[in-house]
Amino acid sequence: MFKKLLTWPVLLVLTATFPALGHRRPPASHQASEIETLVNKAAEVLDEQGSKAFGEFRKKGGPWRYADVYLFVMDMQGIVLFNAGHPNREGWDMLNERDADGKRFHRDFVDVVSKFGSGWVDYMFPRPDQAIPTVKWSYVCATRVDGVAALVGAGVYVD
DSSP states (O other), X not given: XXXXXXXXXXXXXXXXXSGGGSOOOOSOOHHHHHHHHHHHHHHXXXXXXXXXGHHHHHOTXXXXXXXXXXXXXXXXXXXXXXXXXXXXXXXOBOTTOOOTTSOOHHHHHHHHHHHHSEEEEEEEEEOTTOOSEEEEEEEEEEEEETTEEEEEXXXXXXX
């Protein structure tokens, strides 16, 4: 009993100190709900089809990529397996990449998925075809790609 009571304060301190470890959410919006649904469906498709799904995920104007919404897939070591919005990132280890504010957001993706299975992470990132970063919230979810533990995500830009 004492161990359980001691654990809660520690968890609260960690969550307050490292907000990515807690269940944070973007500002309430219809688009955030759509992103969660999209990513959860993509995780199911990846579990079934593996990397064969990447071709469909990449198509502009389809159900997986529209407006400034696109999917990205990363293994749990930080290697980008797929990124429809920024294909030049594919194959690169991004685990230590920092956003404009110095946040290691790829690490946060891995932490959230490892601890909770899915969740939201905020960071600064440019929209496709733009150079200036803006606030982005991404929902990430655990999946497997060709038998490898991975995560899939998509985000919403907040202006």
